[in-house]
Amino acid sequence: MPPKIKVLHIIKSLGRGGAEMLLPETIKVHDQSRFEFHCIYFLPWKDQMVPAIEKAGGKVTCFSAKNNLTLLFQYPKIVKYCKENNIQLIHAHLPWAGIVARIAGRLAKLPVLYTEHNNFDKYHILTKILSSVTYKFQTKVLAVSEDAKAALERRNLFHDIVYVPNGVNTDFFSKTNHFSQLPEVEGFVGHDKVIGTVAVFRKQKRLDIFIEVAHLAQQQKLPFKFLMVGAGTEMPMIQALVEQYQLNNVMLAGIQENPADFMQYMDVFLITSDFEGLPVALLESMSMEIVPFCTNVGGIPNVVNDNRNGVLLKSNQPAEILSQLETQVLNEITNFESLKKQARNTVVADYSIQRMVNQLETIYTEVLQHER
Structure with a gap:
């Protein structure tokens, strides 16, 4: 059996936001005989999703940062982590995690995927500037909506943009499921x-x-x-x-x-x-x-x-x-x-989670094959 593909997710925090809650859900569904998932986050007080990710089979590490700017200076730790754990691909989520991931990926000579969860035009001016400067350091952008994809295309920031809508576990989120009565x-x-x-x-x-x-x-x-x-x-x-x-x-x-x-x-x-x-x-x-x-x-x-x-x-x-x-x-x-x-x-x-995971696994595999 070939060695597992090691993917590192980088995200600002692991609170109960939509992007954060998707991580354990996707990891659970991924083919873990083929993929191994690591996760780095930066705000230690937002750690609610850590147990769920670890239960799903992910390995979680926090490089503590007080704010966005100190977050950026965690890139040497990320580079070191990638080398020590033989990471083959970085997948970043949300703007500031995307910025530091692109810097670390360039230094570690690893492909970087970035999921764009929002419309780029809505970001703070400093976020836009730093994102624009580092966008060229990534391999592919995964846009969760056509609106997010169109915003990037209008700015001509990056050309390899794929529409990858979010997904959910439709078996769990069902009226036929037995939830706790309140x-x-x-x-x-x-x-x-x-x-x-x-x-x-x-x-x-x-x-x-x-x-x-x-x-x-x-x-x-x-x-x-x-x-x-x-x-x-x-x-x-x-x-x-x-x-x-x-x-x-x-x-x-x-x-x-x-x-x-x-x-x-x-x-x-x-x-x-x-x-x-x-x-x-x-x-x-x-x-x-x-x-x-x-x-x-x-x-x-x-x-x-x-x-x-x-x-x-x-x-x-x-x-x-x-x-x-x-x-x-x-x-x-x-x-x-x-x-x-x-x-x-x-x-x-x-919009099932299985559809989303199948698309992600195809992208991961294609990107690594192209890098060889």
């Missing part, structure tokens, strides 16, 4: 329809709009409950608005080890973001027959076909969003049930 959530939900989200609470998510929709729903006494799973820098703002409006139709569940336990109660997955890549939580929710109501940004319209398997919001105005929810969730019940089924069918057909 009496507190069941008591909160009652017989109302549940509008939910699972996210890292960043500014781009525009969760203030989510809360404003909940506020209007409470004022109009509509049978909606709003369930928010996650945390982040926007949490104080969200908590302040919930208190200001005295909202009793919103539950802030915080960070959860098993978000699917909460997702089982959701009828609608509401995304109000200003920009996105291809949210893994969106695919997970659709796989669970939760109907997506989303802003028409990033990779979302690659997945959500308006009124076929979900709803693309006509506006980011809370009153108009609530009007769409009321019409399609409460009044058009037959169509809403059809949207649930079609949401899952879409993910099973085109």
Whole structure:
């Protein structure tokens, strides 16, 4: 049997973001008789996914860094790690990890793949500059959405860009699965329809709009409950608005080890973001027959076909969003049930984790064959 191909994933942190949570899921599905996976991250306080990666068979190392700039100076450690562990290929995720991976890869004379999870145009100016300078040091870019791919092509930064959409475990994320029952959530939900989200609470998510929709729903006494799973820098703002409006139709569940336990109660997955890549939580929710109501940004319209398997919001105005929810969730019940089924069918057909892993393994193999 030939020796295993050793792949090193490099990522800024291992918190509960979409890119981070994909690592253990893909490693579990990969052919580990052919591939061996290592992972380096830099923010030691964001380590929630470490046990899952190790359980899946990955080897995890933290090169501690306090911020983005100190992260860049970890490149000598990465080069040394690659040599000591006979790494053959580096696969980086998210901008600053991509920058340091390209530097280390060039010095270690290794091919570097980089997954572009977002629209390059949305990055901070310093991130854009350093990414642009180092982009030529990589071998191939894997874009999770057509939007991300198009943004790079417009800038003429790099030419070998492949569309590799995210995938999810459709067997696990299924209404037929047996999830843990949560009496507190069941008591909160009652017989109302549940509008939910699972996210890292960043500014781009525009969760203030989510809360404003909940506020209007409470004022109009509509049978909606709003369930928010996650945390982040926007949490104080969200908590302040919930208190200001005295909202009793919103539950802030915080960070959860098993978000699917909460997702089982959701009828609608509401995304109000200003920009996105291809949210893994969106695919997970659709796989669970939760109907997506989303802003028409990033990779979302690659997945959500308006009124076929979900709803693309006509506006980011809370009153108009609530009007769409009321019409399609409460009044058009037959169509809403059809949207649930079609949401899952879409993910099973085109966005399974197995499809994603097969594509990645093909790319890894082709890149290494070309390097020889």
